[in-house]
Amino acid sequence: MTTPRCLLFDCDGTLVDSEPLLAAEMAASLNTLGLPFTANDYITEFRGARFKNIIHELQQRHGSIDPDRLQHTESEMRSNLAQRMATELTPLPGVIEALDSLSDYPRAVVSNGPETKIRNGLEATGLSHYFGDRLFSGYTANCWKPDPCLFLYAARMMGFDPEECIAIDDSIVGVEAALAAGMIVIHLNRYPDAEETPDGAIPISNMHQLPTIVTHLVRTEAVTT
Known part of the structure; x- marks a missing residue:
């Protein structure tokens, strides 16, 4: 791995x-x-x-x-x-803390929405500086989740193989797209009564949990390799 x-x-x-x-x-x-x-x-x-x-x-x-x-x-x-x-608009609880904690990792936004909408949302919530221009829209790539091509496009543009990427998504269509792309997938399941985390994805209930999960994944892979 x-x-x-x-x-x-x-x-x-x-x-x-x-x-x-x-x-x-x-x-x-x-x-x-x-x-x-x-x-x-x-x-x-x-x-x-x-x-x-x-x-x-x-x-x-x-x-x-x-x-x-x-x-x-x-x-x-x-x-x-x-x-x-x-x-x-506000950031979700735990997002700023997670992004600060994971500052050593290259990161990008991968969204089905138009790039203008992504950019406006990040600017309104003070998150723009975490991502810069690393914003990948379905409208730019001309492909949308649940097709894996959007995640594959983002990985390629970031300079990484799909298996080197961790995708964090709250929607089932996004989780399925990232799984099909061959990525490690973390499902932010904010509605556990309405949906189940697909097989192969790692569920979390809030973004405060993300740094611990990412650190565990990286350490586990480092030990096994």
């Missing part, structure tokens, strides 16, 4: 507590289109999924929506979300 050397973090729901804001704005926007959707639907069923895929699934269930209306509504939703994130 290769000693882990690089940390790849999801953004929404892993570093920043944006998902309640996103779920609320998504529900309001989709309801105006006549697509039944609640904030809880996002949390329990669609968390971490690409917006386009959510729209596709809802139209399969409830009927098609005019593409122009969809585009306008999505633009309006993203604008409203950006405004709320600028003033309401």
Whole structure:
């Protein structure tokens, strides 16, 4: 086994507590289109999924929506979300402490969201300096979780083999993508009553636990090799 050397973090729901804001704005926007959707639907069923895929699934269930209306509504939703994130967004508990503790490791953000959204979220929460420009978006790579290609792209751009990377993600789609990429995966399972950690991933319940897990993984691999 290769000693882990690089940390790849999801953004929404892993570093920043944006998902309640996103779920609320998504529900309001989709309801105006006549697509039944609640904030809880996002949390329990669609968390971490690409917006386009959510729209596709809802139209399969409830009927098609005019593409122009969809585009306008999505633009309006993203604008409203950006405004709320600028003033309401906070880092998740334990994130700053974990990033400070793990400062010796190269790290990056790997997210399905647009790069502008990632950057705005990090800036609003004071996390930008931890990552600099090491932000890898599905829209830049033109591939999205649960496809492993986004994590593989991030590892390649960071200069590491997949097996040298630890991926930290809160969503099942992200965990499955990183596992398929051949990475060590830590699942931040904030909703243990709603989902189970996939086989092969390491569950944690909060980010305060992350430094201990990473240190243990590195020491274990060093001993076995």
